[in-house]
Amino acid sequence: MSQAVARFVRPLPSREIWTFAGLVVLACFIWLAGPLLAFAEVRPLESGWARALTIVVLFAAWGGRLAWRGWRAGRLNAQLLNQLRDAAPRPGGPDDAAKAQLDELRSRFDEAATLLKKVRFGQADGARKGLPRWLERMSRQYLYQLPWYVFIGAPGSGKTTALVNSGLSFPLAEQFGRAAIRGVGGTRHCDWWFTNDAVLIDTAGRYTTHEGNRALDEAEWKGFVDLLKRYRARQPLNGAMLTISVADLVGASEAERTQHAMVLRKRLLELRAQLGIRFPVYLLVTKADLLAGFAEYFGGYGRAECAQVWGFTFPLAEAEASGFDLRAAFDREYRLLHRRLNDALPELLASQTDARQREMSYLLPQQIADLQDLLGQFVAEVFSVSSFEPMPMLRGVYLTSGTQEGTAFDRVMSGIKRFLKIEGVPPVAQSGATGKSFFLKSLLQDHIFREAALAGSNLRWHQRRRVLQLGGYVALAFLCIAMLAAWLKSYSNNRAYLDQIAARVPAVDAQIAGATIAGAADVARLLPVLDALGSLSNAGGVDLAHPPLAYRWGLFQGEKIDEAVDAIYRRALDDVLLPIAASRMEAALREARPDDVEYAYAALKAYLMLYDGAHYDPAFVQAVVDLEMERALPADFTPSQRAALRAHLAALFGNRVAVSPFPMNERLVADVRERLRQVPFSQRLYRQLARTLRPATASYDFSVARAVGPDASMVFRRQSGKPLADGVPGLYTRNGYRNVFAPRLAGAVDAFGREEVWVLNLGASEMPGANDAAAWARDVRQLYLNDYLKVWDDYLGDVRLQRTSSLAQSIQVARALSSADSPLTRLMVALARDTALGDAPGGARNLASRAQDKVDEARSSLAQIFAGQPGGDADAATDAPASPEQVVDSHFAGLRTFAPGSGDQAAAFDAVLKAIDALYTYLTATDDALRSGATPPPSDAPARLRAQAGRLPTPFREVLDDLSNVANGSVATVEQRSVAQRAGANVGDFCRQAIDGRYPFARGSSRDVAPSDFAQLFAPGGLMDDFFQKNLQPIVDTTSHPWRFANRNADADPAAAAMLASFEKAAVIRDVYFGGGARAAQLKAQIQPLEMDPAIAEMVLDVDGQIVRYAHGPLVPSAVQWPGPRGSNQVRLQASGTSGAADGITTDGPWALHRLFDRAALSAGRGSEQMVARFSVDGKPIVLLVTASSVRNPFRLAQMESFACPPKP
Structure with missing residues (x-):
């Protein structure tokens, strides 16, 4: 019974078995429950043949996947073996004897490769015994799918010996022999050992030490690693076995051991870096039988005891933890190993009868203890932690022995001999025990091979594969759950959807009952009702055309509800909106203006269509109704309301014949028809x-x-x-x-x-x-x-x-117009084409057209002459009429006359372009001159262009006139700016030094403008006058007030305008102060007392020696001038009282007379030349009438008070 159960339970872990079982269950479900599955009204698995076809497709897909996986694994296996077979020997070639052996090895390996392409390895024969053939085939594995391990170690470290004597089963050994598989005379490149449980790769020792041809060894090592990575991308290796022999540990110096450790560490790091995975490393201390006492201690072990593991494995969790102290863990485990030997020693010694054998057995624990420091230091150096390099994952340290050959190492006796200085004692020889392996088979088969998945657990590919597989199962389960959840959700949503519609119906009924519509103006009250009806089926924001998935799955009720709601909505449109629209169309027909024929005709046509379905045009009716409703809507109608109304009108009139609910107004139709017939x-x-x-x-x-x-x-x-x-x-x-x-x-x-x-x-x-x-x-x-x-x-x-705002822009426009690809040319060509409707537009037709015009003109004249003669026939004279397009062609003939062509046209247009080019040259020269400070060159280019423009038709005449004016204006603008800059530099600097902050230009200042500076600035021929005559006279219009530049096309420039205002005011100051061409400033005036306080007996005004007296006598004016004859530059007003006391006002300086009047309260006189000055002397008033020699009063001259020097450039 137990054997029968085991026969069927053993293959259960196979994934294929579970997949097959799942397919059987799924097939049963499809066959039994398939008719119950429905999507909307469709039942795809209702018929038996549909269910059978579905089941066949499922099993075919599974079988195809198995076949593909098998084909792929076989192909990879074949590629790998072909690569191994085709591996070339080392360059330089072996010797003849070795070459013969290599040829023999290649021949036999070809046979092995051919066989391996067809062989798959599985469990041991005993494990497979009793399995059915199809289950046995499922349990096998291709060579590619077996775990792979690599042996790494120095030459002679015992790698190959350990494999040969490991006790593993090699399935090809019976056919080829072990020597054929492992090579001849040691490992030249690498040996591939094929077992039922794993593939073991025995690398050549030179790959590790690179002690021969270093470059070649490194290249071969890299090629070996690339081979692993290429054919086993997801898991290149399952582990590495690092070998170090007791001879290398004991017989080497400390420096040699350190160097050996660094080399091994480097190879491990290279493997990890190139393969991209982390794999376990097993340290095998080989040739342990060379330790003195090893053969005597373990010589009595049987096969099972020799196959056990002698060493220790680090706990995986402890080794992976941060802060793992490898040396401490090694020492701990090693001491336990040593203690185990010591604990078994008494019993062992008691069982041995030979004294020599007991002596040697007694030495082994001491040899092991003495090896601890050497091995521990070696382990620490190979597997030490570094911040720059990842630490190899050391799983354990194991002592092994393949054969018992050679001389044993006795470190205990060697130390005693060194201490006692004994020499010449022969070394301890191995006993004559037959060679057998120790501590290898269980280590490989039961320990290392069982951890084959350890490396794979950290591979990203393996993790992704497992996630995908798990995801597939989860997705399948989720799909079933999702379908059930989708139906439940759809049912719930549709139920809620129907409930929402039911809840909205009473509100819509209330809106319909409460809506009273009198006309188009009241349509705002109708819109909410229509909107509610139109959107009634859109409850919950569900898009009826594309409902969400949560509403579908065969349960969506929106289409049925929408059909019912649409019928109600269209009845509402017919009952409410159609009467309004029909009434509005009749009103539009009635209100149509007699002169608006097109509108009246369109309104009549649309109105008649509402009564004549045979001529109904939905688009036309809707367009007219939209327009009329828009015109009738109130002003406060929002854009959103208008859009909603257009949507309802489209639903009313679109894609169906709408019939007016009112009888036709026959009389109105007849009136409109009669009015239209008059047109x-x-x-x-x-x-x-x-x-x-x-x-x-x-x-x-x-x-x-x-x-x-x-x-x-x-x-x-x-x-x-x-x-x-x-x-x-x-x-x-x-x-x-x-x-x-x-x-x-x-x-x-x-x-x-x-x-x-x-x-x-x-x-x-x-x-x-x-x-x-x-x-x-x-x-x-x-x-x-x-x-x-x-x-x-x-x-x-x-x-x-x-328009242009600068000379640079004018130059840019002129350059563009005068270019070979002138915009003027393009525009003229385009206009000539589109203004010619005859058969030959453009230049080719112009000459013929003009000739025909002459003939037609002569023919018309002859017709008029002969029309009044007897027998004359005007119709015969005129022949056939000209084509109707000739009206347009003749009207725009001028455009085609100047359009670019050939002959006269080309010459005419070239003359225009040359005139524009000349203007461009002139503008460029002007710009260069102004930039360099020179005077712009004279040119008649603007005038010539204006003359050419007069010959051109519209719009080119106006365009070129504008160009000429713009050019003149731009030049004038730049010239004005240049003159303003020169004025600011040549005149403005001295002007500001002479008058800024000085009296009389600054009334409150105590500093006076020097008379010589005043004359140098304002006198005839002075700075202001001289600059004006030389620079401004030709370009300024002085007849206007204020002065303006003569060229009115120039753009207004603030600096130039301010400069021109300065010169205009300077001219007034010159005329007032330097009358008659005087070189020095002088003033003339009459001063007449008007009033004086009775307490003042006499008033005396002394104007630089010119005396004006008044003592309550006749009011006689006195003439004075400034400067006076005395040249004292002093003015004094003195008042003497009746008691004899005197008081007065005195001013000094070249502007003393002006300063005197500044001390008075001034008011206007009868004319602009007069002013009344009211003085207060000791609180007593004196009033004088001052009459200037000109209407421009120098004492209150506005131009002087507002004068400003030409601005700085």
Whole structure:
């Protein structure tokens, strides 16, 4: 019974078995529960064949995955073995004897490789015994899937010997023999040992020490590691076995041991760095049998005892913990190992009868104890912790022995001999025991191989694989749970959705009952009702067209509810909104102005469509109703309300025939029809046609921006302020006419005629015939051409040159216009093309057109002459009429005359460009001159350009006139700035030094302007006058007040304006103070006493020796001048009282007379030349009347009071 159970329980850990079992359960579920699964109304697994096909697909997918995994593992295994077989020998070649052995080895290894491609390894034969064949095949593993271990150690460290005598099972040994697999004469490169449990790689010792050809050894070592990484990417190694022989430990010096430890450590770090994983390392102390007493101590062990482990393994948790002290742990475990030997020693000695054997057995624990420091130091150096290098993961230290050959090391006796100075004692020889392995099989098979997953547990790939597998299982479980949860959630959401709609219905009913609508003005009260009805099915914010997944899964009820709500909503539109719209359409028809034919016709047409389903056009009706409702809405109607109303109107009139609920107003319709019949058919047709064709010709729109390109805004502008991108509608362009209007005219006449039959209710006699249609088309074309001319004339008259604010900008515009690819050229070519509707637009047609114009003119004259003669036939003289497009071509012939072409056209246009180029040269020379401080060169370039502009048609005449004026203005502006800068430098500096902060320009100042400085600045021929005559006289208009620059095109410059005001005021000061061309400032005035206090007996005014007396006698004026004859620069006003006491006012300096009057209270006299000065002398008033020699009173001269020197540059 137990064997039967074991037979079936043993394969249960196989993942394939569990997957197969899961598929069987899933297949049963599909077969039994499949008919119950439904998505909406669909049951995909209801039929038996559908369920059977689903089950077959599942098992086929599983089988395909197994086949793919097997094929992939076999392919990788084959690639790996091919790589091993094709490995080249070392460069330089072995000797002939070795070469023969290598050839033999290669031949036998080829056979092994061929066999290994077909063989998979599993558990031991005993473990597989009793398994069915298919379970046995599932339990096998490809060579690629076995754990791999690498042996690393110095040459002669016993790696190969340990493997040979390990007691492991090598499945190919019977066919090839052990020597064939492991190589000949030691390990040349690396030996591959294939066991049932693992693949063991025995590397050559030179890979570790690089003691031969260093570069070659390093390259081979790297190639070996790359080979592992390439073919076992997810787990290159499961562990490494580091070997160190007792001979290397005991027989080497301390320096040699340290060097050996560093080399081994380097190899381990290289492995970890290149493979990218952390793997366990097992330290094997080989050739332990060389220790004295080893053979005697363990010689009595049987096979099972020799296969056990002799060493210690560090606890994984302790070794992985931070702060792990490796040396302390080693010493602890090693002491336990030594104690174990000591504890077993008494019993062992008691069992041995040979004295020599007991002596040697007694020495072994001491040998082991003496080896502790050497081995501990070696372990610490190989596996020491570093801040810069990761510590290799040492799992344990183990003592092993493969064979018992060679001379034993007796460190105890060696120490005694050194102490007693005994020499010549022969070394201890090994006993004659037969060679057998110690402590290897269980170490490899039961300990190291069982930890094969230890390295894999830290691999990122392995972790990701496990996560993916776990994720797959979780996803499958989650899918089932999610489906159930989705149905529950959908049911809950749909239930809540229906509850929300049910809760909103009473409120909507109340809104409908409470809404009273009298007309379009009251539609604001209707909108909430319609909005509520329209959105009733949108409860909870659910998008009915694309409901969320949480509402779907076959349970969504929104579509059914929306259909019912939409029916109610459309009934509400018909019952409430349609009457309002129909009433508004009738009102619009009634209110249509008699002169607005197009509007009246559209309103009538839309109104009639509400009663005639045969001619109903939803888009047209909706457009007219939208417009009319917009016009009737109150001013406080918000944009959101307007948008909502348009949406309801679209639902009302779109995609269905809406019928007015009111009877047709026959009388109103008849009146409008009669009024429309009074308008010529051609006018009605043209207006309707123009409105219809505008959208179709939008791509032909003409604008300066489109014709000229990106630099249009730099050169041109529109006088009206409209953007350059706006222009002539595409309907009124050459393409619009030839591609749209002209081809559709005949059809439009026919269609509009048929439309007017029912719109205007035309009778049979009124319906257009074939002749009428041709005449109407001709009339419509003529109306179109008239508008064509008007639209283009308005647009061309609006194009102007761009304004510039500096000479640099004017130069930039002139340079652009005079360039080879001039914007002027592009604009003229584009205009010539779009203003020519004939067959040959542009220059090629101009000469022919002008010749034909001459012929037509002569023919017309002859017709008029012969019209009054008997027998004369005017019709015969005129022949056929010219084409209707000739009206446009003739009107804009001037444009094509100057358009770039050949012959006279080229010469005319070249003359214009040359004039612009000359202007550009002049502006550039002017700019250079002004920059260098020189006088700009004279030039007639602006005048010549203006002359050329007079020959050009609109808009080029205006553009070039603007360019000439702008050029003049820019030059004048820069010249004015230059003059202002020179004035500020040449005149302003002295002016500021002479008058700033000085009297009389600074009234409160105690410092006076020196008379010589005043004369040097303001006298005729002085600084101000001389600078004006030389620099400003030609460019300043002195006849205006204030003065202005003669060139009115110049931009206003604040500095130049301030400078000009300074010179204007200086001229007034010159005329007042330096009359008659005097070189020194002088004033003349009359002073007459007007009033004096009775307490003053006499008043005496002494103006620099000129005496004015007054003692209550006649009021006689006295003439004075300044400076006076005495030259004292003093003025004194003295008042003598009746008691004989005298008091007065005295002022000194070149401006003493001005300072005297500053001491008085001044008021205006009868004229601007007079002023009344009221003095107070000791509190007693004296009033004088001062009359200047000019209306410009020097004592209160406004120009002097506000005078400012020319500003600094």
